[in-house]
Amino acid sequence: MNYTASRIAVLVFLMFVGFVLGISFYFARKAKSAEGYFAAGGTIHWFVNGIAFAGDYLSAASFLGICGLIATMGYDGFLYSIGYLAGWIVALFVVAEPMKRLGKYTFTDALDSKFNSKGIQLMAAISTLAVSLFYLIPQMVGAGVLVTPLLGWPHWAGVMMVGAIVITIVATAGMTSTTYVQFLKGGLLIIFSTVLVVAVLNKGLSTEAGENTFIPRTIEAASVSPTVTTEHGGQSFVKIVQDGTANWWIDQQDGTLLEAQSKTITAKGELLYNGAPKTANKLKSVGYITKLPDGQTKTGRLGLFKYFSTIQGSEIVRYPKSKFAKFDDGGDHVCVFVPEITAGEDLMIPGQKFKLKSGIGKLNFISLMLALFLGTASLPHILIRYYTVPSARDARKSTIVAISGIGFFYILTLFMGLGAMTLGVIDVESGNMSAPLLAKSFSLVLFSVISAIAFATVLGTVSGLIVATSGAIAHDLMDNYMDIKMNDKQKVFAGKIAAFGVGIIAIILGIAFNGMNVAFLVGWAFAVAASANLPSIIMLLFWKKTTAKGIAWSIGVGMVSALAIILTSPNMYAQFGISATPIHQLNQPGIISIPLSFAILVIVSLMSQKKADAVEA
Amino acid sequence: MLNEPANNTDVVDNAINYKAKLGLKLFAVYGVIYLGFILINVLKPSFMKTEVLFGVNLAIIYGFTLIIVAIVMGLIYNAICTKKENEMNKEEAA
Numbered sequence: 001m002n003y004t005a006s007r008i009a010v011l012v013f014l015m016f017v018g019f020v021l022g023i024s025f026y027f028a029r030k031a032k033s034a035e036g037y038f039a040a041g042g043t044i045h046w047f048v049n050g051i052a053f054a055g056d057y058l059s060a061a062s063f064l065g066i067c068g069l070i071a072t073m074g075y076d077g078f079l080y081s082i083g084y085l086a087g088w089i090v091a092l093f094v095v096a097e098p099m100k101r102l103g104k105y106t107f108t109d110a111l112d113s114k115f116n117s118k119g120i121q122l123m124a125a126i127s128t129l130a131v132s133l134f135y136l137i138p139q140m141v142g143a144g145v146l147v148t149p150l151l152g153w154p155h156w157a158g159v160m161m162v163g164a165i166v167i168t169i170v171a172t173a174g175m176t177s178t179t180y181v182q183f184l185k186g187g188l189l190i191i192f193s194t195v196l197v198v199a200v201l202n203k204g205l206s207t208e209a210g211e212n213t214f215i216p217r218t219i220e221a222a223s224v225s226p227t228v229t230t231e232h233g234g235q236s237f238v239k240i241v242q243d244g245t246a247n248w249w250i251d252q253q254d255g256t257l258l259e260a261q262s263k264t265i266t267a268k269g270e271l272l273y274n275g276a277p278k279t280a281n282k283l284k285s286v287g288y289i290t291k292l293p294d295g296q297t298k299t300g301r302l303g304l305f306k307y308f309s310t311i312q313g314s315e316i317v318r319y320p321k322s323k324f325a326k327f328d329d330g331g332d333h334v335c336v337f338v339p340e341i342t343a344g345e346d347l348m349i350p351g352q353k354f355k356l357k358s359g360i361g362k363l364n365f366i367s368l369m370l371a372l373f374l375g376t377a378s379l380p381h382i383l384i385r386y387y388t389v390p391s392a393r394d395a396r397k398s399t400i401v402a403i404s405g406i407g408f409f410y411i412l413t414l415f416m417g418l419g420a421m422t423l424g425v426i427d428v429e430s431g432n433m434s435a436p437l438l439a440k441s442f443s444l445v446l447f448s449v450i451s452a453i454a455f456a457t458v459l460g461t462v463s464g465l466i467v468a469t470s471g472a473i474a475h476d477l478m479d480n481y482m483d484i485k486m487n488d489k490q491k492v493f494a495g496k497i498a499a500f501g502v503g504i505i506a507i508i509l510g511i512a513f514n515g516m517n518v519a520f521l522v523g524w525a526f527a528v529a530a531s532a533n534l535p536s537i538i539m540l541l542f543w544k545k546t547t548a549k550g551i552a553w554s555i556g557v558g559m560v561s562a563l564a565i566i567l568t569s570p571n572m573y574a575q576f577g578i579s580a581t582p583i584h585q586l587n588q589p590g591i592i593s594i595p596l597s598f599a600i601l602v603i604v605s606l607m608s609q610k611k612a613d614a615v616e617a
Numbered sequence: 618m619l620n621e622p623a624n625n626t627d628v629v630d631n632a633i634n635y636k637a638k639l640g641l642k643l644f645a646v647y648g649v650i651y652l653g654f655i656l657i658n659v660l661k662p663s664f665m666k667t668e669v670l671f672g673v674n675l676a677i678i679y680g681f682t683l684i685i686v687a688i689v690m691g692l693i694y695n696a697i698c699t700k701k702e703n704e705m706n707k708e709e710a711a
Contacts, residue, residue, distance in 0.1 A: 075676055075677075075680075078680055079680075081680075081684070082654070082680050082683050082684065085683070085684050085687055086647070086651050086683055086687060088687060088691075089643075089644060089647045089648075089687050089690070089691075090644065092640070092691055092694065093640035093641065093643050093644040093647075093694065094640055094641070094644055097633075097636065097637075098637075101633075305670070305671035305672065305673050306671070306672075308672075308673045308674075308677050309668075309671065309672030309673050312668075312672070312673070312674060345666055345674070348666075348674055348676060348677060349662060349663075349665040349666055349674065349676040350658050350662060350665065350676065351662055356658060356659065356662045357662075362659045365655075365658065365659065366655060366659060369651075369654075369655050373651060392630065393698075393699070393702065396694075396695060396698060397695060399691070400691040400692060400694075400695050403687055403688055403691045404688050404691070404692075407684045407685070407687060407688045410684055411681060411684060414677070414680075541637075
């Protein structure tokens with residue numbers, strides 16, 4: 001879609017960014033010591049920390065990605081909400097208090113607290129870097145996605161701007177400013193998402209689509225003269241010139257043609273939407289209801305349960321990416337956005353993204369749910385937040401505040417996603433902007449505020465991730481592993497330099513992964529975290545025979561196996577346009593890499609029992 | 618700005634073992650509910666279409682239940698842990 005900036009959106013956006021930077025500079029004075037920089041001095045109130053947890057966690061993946069996935073794939077997107085929240089159970093019941101008691105600045109401290117092992121220090125630091133980088137990718141992709149409609153900038157410019165602002169924040173004030181940014185942003189996100197859901201329920205459902213929604217026309221095939229006819233994926237596509245513009249229609253095999261939207265990259269490199277340049281605004285938003293229960297055309301205001309039961313009895317037009325027809329027309333590369341009418345009852349159960357009727361679909365589904373469940377308690381930027389509160393009791397209380405806030409928000413995601421799906425606001429090229437565009441369909445002010453909060457979401461989460469990675473480099477690698485003697489000031493300086501380097505890498509990756517759903521990308525980060533870190537954390541706490549070598553090997557094997565499966569997955573091939581057949585069909589690695597990591601820990605620990613004392617010494 | 622006194626991790630907590638065991642028990646309970654959700658989806662996904670409450674299907678109700686149960690169990694866990702900490706650490710102090 002062609003997005004143009006509005007004054008109010010730019011104004012609200014600048015206010016938010018200015019406010020975030022103001023907080024950052026204000027708290028800069030607290031970041032002089034290493035403890036102040038990496039762990040906010042361990043003085044944050046549990047309630048503030050709990051909401052900040054929510055702020056950290058309700059990242060671009062949750063707000064943009066999950067809502068986008070629900071808007072395009074239905075209930076399958078909500079699986080991420082369920083899994084992300086369920087993961088907090090592991091954090092609360094198993095990990096929170098012991099991690100607080102054992103650690104100091106980073107989760108490596110906790111893992112290494114009994115051993116003082118170089119192997120653990122190295123592997124845990126590398127794992128923190130790998131997981132955080134994977135988590136950074138979707139945040140940066142989300143940043144670019146947001147800036148496009150807000151400011152009218154291209155995706156890469158948005159990514160670069162976020163990178164620059166975040167590097168400034170982190171290099172200025174570290175964990176204290178990150179915490180307060182997350183606290184404010186987490187609270188505002190929950191409040192304004194609630195406002196949006198109330199608006200969705202008040203509007204209800206209707207078969208009358210909005211004026212900006214694409215409603216395809218149907219014409220008699222015999223009434224037009226096609227210039228080109230092509231076959232793709234069992235369907236016929238017909239190119240027709242009308243009013244001087246060439247566009248594609250779908251042959252419905254009943255003597256009629258259905259109008260389609262399309263994107264063409266001409267042989268000369270020109271980008272056309274529906275046969276016209278992007279600035280002509282020919283590409284419209286999609287998604288609408290074709291049939292409501294009992295022949296209704298409009299429901300009016302709906303209650304919580306009635307909203308769902310009405311959608312279950314409806315029929316909805318969607319544009320799943322798997323249905324897009326991509327072919328060449330002479331020297332032009334064409335992508336026709338093919339619609340699919342789906343029964344509401346099928347959209348309200350899993351199965352659109354995860355093909356649960358196939359063996360590999362089941363495996364991907366189980367693998368994802370396992371990784372989401374076990375991943376939360378293994379995310380370095382979440383774990384370091386346990387060191388910002390004064391005590392283990394505060395760590396527990398802040399986790400419960402986080403669960404309550406996050407759980408409430410995740411319930412809202414289903415309403416927001418379905419709202420976007422049925423109110424015709426989805427950008428057919430990317431579902432990531434569904435929630436902000438849903439807000440825009442109600443009010444420009446609501447859109448501006450929600451987009452600015454979402455942008456602050458990205459800023460805050462990226463800041464937290466960069467603090468975690470800079471801690472891994474300066475504290476775990478340089479100070480502990482390499483034994484580079486640094487005083488407090490030098491350690492903070494090293495952390496800031498590390499933050500700068502990681503920020504640059506994040507910018508590059510954010511541009512490279514443009515177009516992928518951000519919730520899906522975060523799913524990978526969870527899988528890497530659960531595979532690399534969780535087995536070590538769990539076994540350290542509950543198995544006395546765990547050795548330093550066992551932990552180091554478990555982290556290494558878990559991380560490498562998860563990364564190897566992801567990097568050779570069908571989704572990765574598709575993202576980078578690799579035409580070769582993938583070497584396996586698994587898109588989610590957790591089901592293999594997590595048990596493997598546990599097994600390696602047990603085996604190596606048992607093999608190194610006699611040497612354990614030597615390692616500990 | 619709602620900051621608290623610095624770290625007091627040196628304080629002895631006699632309730633650590635009790636809390637760890639309770640945490641594991643509650644984790645097991647939640648794990649079973651979560652596993653049930655996965656198994657239904659894998660073994661008989663169409664069962665998720667069954668209307669169970671106010672015309673809403675099992676998938677929605679089960680999903681919301683998983684979220685709400687997590688919050689409720691968290692609150693219960695915190696209440697029990699806080700009570701035990703107060704009891705066990707007071708005994709020690711006495």
